[in-house]
Amino acid sequence: MNSVNRVFLLLKKDITLEFRSLYAVGSILLYVITTVFIVYKAFNTLEPRTWNSMFWILFIFGSMNATLRSFSKMSSENSLFNYSYLDPSEFVISKIIFNLLFLLLIAVLTFGVMSVFFPHPVQDFKLFCSGAFMASLGVSIICSFSSAAATQGASNAAIMSVMSLPLTLPILQIVIKISLQSMNQMNDSTISTDYMILGGIILLMLGFTILLFPYLWKS
Amino acid sequence: MNLKKHWYKIAAVLILLYVLVAGLLVPLKPGIYSTDPPILRSYSVNKIAIEGYNTNYAQADGNVEVWLKLDSIQGIKAENVTVIDDNHLEATFPIGYSFPEDRPTGTLLVHSAKDGTAVLPNRKLINSTDSKGQSLIGRSTPIVALPDIFFTKPGWQFPFRPFLHETIRNTFFHVAIWMAMFFLATVSLVYSLLELRNHNYLTDIKAASFTSITILYGLIGIATGSLWAKTAWGVFWTADIKLNMATVAILIYLAYLILRSAIQDQDQRARVSAAYNVFAYVAMIPLIFVIPRLPDTDSLHPGNGGNPALGGEDLDNALRYVFYPSIIGLILLGIWISNLRIRVESLLNKER
Numbered sequence: 001m002n003s004v005n006r007v008f009l010l011l012k013k014d015i016t017l018e019f020r021s022l023y024a025v026g027s028i029l030l031y032v033i034t035t036v037f038i039v040y041k042a043f044n045t046l047e048p049r050t051w052n053s054m055f056w057i058l059f060i061f062g063s064m065n066a067t068l069r070s071f072s073k074m075s076s077e078n079s080l081f082n083y084s085y086l087d088p089s090e091f092v093i094s095k096i097i098f099n100l101l102f103l104l105l106i107a108v109l110t111f112g113v114m115s116v117f118f119p120h121p122v123q124d125f126k127l128f129c130s131g132a133f134m135a136s137l138g139v140s141i142i143c144s145f146s147s148a149a150a151t152q153g154a155s156n157a158a159i160m161s162v163m164s165l166p167l168t169l170p171i172l173q174i175v176i177k178i179s180l181q182s183m184n185q186m187n188d189s190t191i192s193t194d195y196m197i198l199g200g201i202i203l204l205m206l207g208f209t210i211l212l213f214p215y216l217w218k219s
Numbered sequence: 220m221n222l223k224k225h226w227y228k229i230a231a232v233l234i235l236l237y238v239l240v241a242g243l244l245v246p247l248k249p250g251i252y253s254t255d256p257p258i259l260r261s262y263s264v265n266k267i268a269i270e271g272y273n274t275n276y277a278q279a280d281g282n283v284e285v286w287l288k289l290d291s292i293q294g295i296k297a298e299n300v301t302v303i304d305d306n307h308l309e310a311t312f313p314i315g316y317s318f319p320e321d322r323p324t325g326t327l328l329v330h331s332a333k334d335g336t337a338v339l340p341n342r343k344l345i346n347s348t349d350s351k352g353q354s355l356i357g358r359s360t361p362i363v364a365l366p367d368i369f370f371t372k373p374g375w376q377f378p379f380r381p382f383l384h385e386t387i388r389n390t391f392f393h394v395a396i397w398m399a400m401f402f403l404a405t406v407s408l409v410y411s412l413l414e415l416r417n418h419n420y421l422t423d424i425k426a427a428s429f430t431s432i433t434i435l436y437g438l439i440g441i442a443t444g445s446l447w448a449k450t451a452w453g454v455f456w457t458a459d460i461k462l463n464m465a466t467v468a469i470l471i472y473l474a475y476l477i478l479r480s481a482i483q484d485q486d487q488r489a490r491v492s493a494a495y496n497v498f499a500y501v502a503m504i505p506l507i508f509v510i511p512r513l514p515d516t517d518s519l520h521p522g523n524g525g526n527p528a529l530g531g532e533d534l535d536n537a538l539r540y541v542f543y544p545s546i547i548g549l550i551l552l553g554i555w556i557s558n559l560r561i562r563v564e565s566l567l568n569k570e571r
Contacts, residue, residue, distance in 0.1 A: 145498060149494060159478055162474045163474045166471040166473075166474055167498070169470070170510065212415075215493070216490070216494050
């Protein structure tokens with residue numbers, strides 16, 4: 001069995017476990033609907049720029065909530081099993097893919113629910129979706145890393161957000177620019193450079209997450 | 220006292236003493252502080268009051284010339300230059316013709332035998348259509364080729380730049396401390412890598428101490444930059460890309476300290492914080508070295524859109540004599556402070 005197969009097997013296991021309880025998906029759905037409703041009651045109408053900032057704030061906090069538990073099962077008794085039978089890089093890659101799927105779900109849900117309450121200002125859907133995909137990928141890598149680190153600590157929810165928020169800032173800054181561009185809110189000819197930088201940052205972080213994860217795992 | 224062990228502390232003190240003395244005492248080049256009015260009109264007699272800085276007009280024996288430089292070869296010489304005192308001049312430009320249309324601004328040159336040539340760019344040239352100035356035609360000062368008399372005052376002086384003035388000395392502290400901070404962050408990264416390879420409580424303490432001094436230097440860098448911004452740009456904080464990126468970098472490192480305080484188990488803390496430190500360093504590289512260098516980012520910092528820190532023109536040779544020692548001195552001082560911290564931490568560790 002090669003490593004790609006093993007990664008998919010791990011991913012399948014995670015997804016099956018998730019669908020058995022629907023705990024995480026349900027809580028995310030509830031989170032999105034409540035927060036969007038609060039935004040609706042507070043603003044009533046949103047201008048494109050405010051819409052954009054609200055969307056990304058909801059997205060980033062939702063994704064932090066969602067990925068917090070990625071490695072919580074790791075600390076219990078099956079960690080010994082994982083440790084002795086699995087390759088750490090395969091394990092972390094499967095987690096990153098799982099979190100990526102999850103964050104994409106959050107992005108879609110947030111977008112959908114927000115569009116129900118406010119008409120969405122996106123005009124270039126291709127640009128917006130690719131930006132949202134890149135953001136989900138980057139945030140999922142960072143959140144996987146920091147949730148693996150935070151699982152070691154005592155009060156891990158607090159550490160998790162403290163660690164991952166500053167790390168996600170550069171990614172979010174570029175993605176917010178891209179999505180503003182997709183709403184025709186700014187005119188910028190350097191979108192392709194932005195994509196290159198974003199891709200570079202994501203690759204760098206992915207590489208170092210895979211490199212560093214084994215050290216976080218040895219407990 | 221064992222000199223071999225303490226040489227870097229002595230070097231740090233001596234170098235920083237030199238930086239403080241030279242950086243604060245070496246005078247600025249003679250310059251022009253302001254002119255009143257800052258504009259020149261065609262078809263009128265422009266009487267301009269000039270305020271000099273560090274100048275000695277009265278001691279130049281009337282050998283003061285004022286020129287308005289229009290392009291690289293041509294200019295207008297002022298008539299009736301009156302020296303009021305060492306720092307004040309009055310010059311008259313009777314101009315009875317229109318300025319060339321493609322010249323919205325001109326550069327004012329004040330040349331005196333004693334101070335050399337001082338420069339003030341961006342004097343607005345306005346073409347007025349006032350008809351009473353027609354009488355000036357024929358007896359105004361013509362546009363002539365610039366003579367080959369201009370020189371800068373010899374000796375060790377820092378450049379005089381508009382808006383910056385004396386605050387240019389902050390280069391030795393604000394810019395140098397960022398460089399020193401980056402060096403200390405790299406040292407801490409090396410210790411974290413060693414810690415990951417080979418767990419040892421001393422390397423963990425070393426990495427943590429160097430990181431806390433890195434954060435301290437970063438905060439000082441932001442504070443000195445903020446003060447400088449207040450005098451140069453008028454506000455403590457702007458939406459400048461470098462300010463924001465530096466803040467994010469500091470936040471990433473502050474999270475390191477919080478992470479350390481949150482984990483009780485010593486071995487676990489050492490491993491997790493070392494891994495995070497490597498990750499933080501990697502995340503900092505695009506923040507500081509890539510994003511501010513993008514061609515389209517707006518920054519008020521010099522060297523915009525290219526080298527973010529120091530363009531060739533911005534770092535005068537006179538500044539270099541103090542700037543480079545300042546970096547080395549601050550690095551040595553940082554190592555000293557970190558070593559003190561390492562000793563305190565390891566003693567506390569033994570006590571437990």
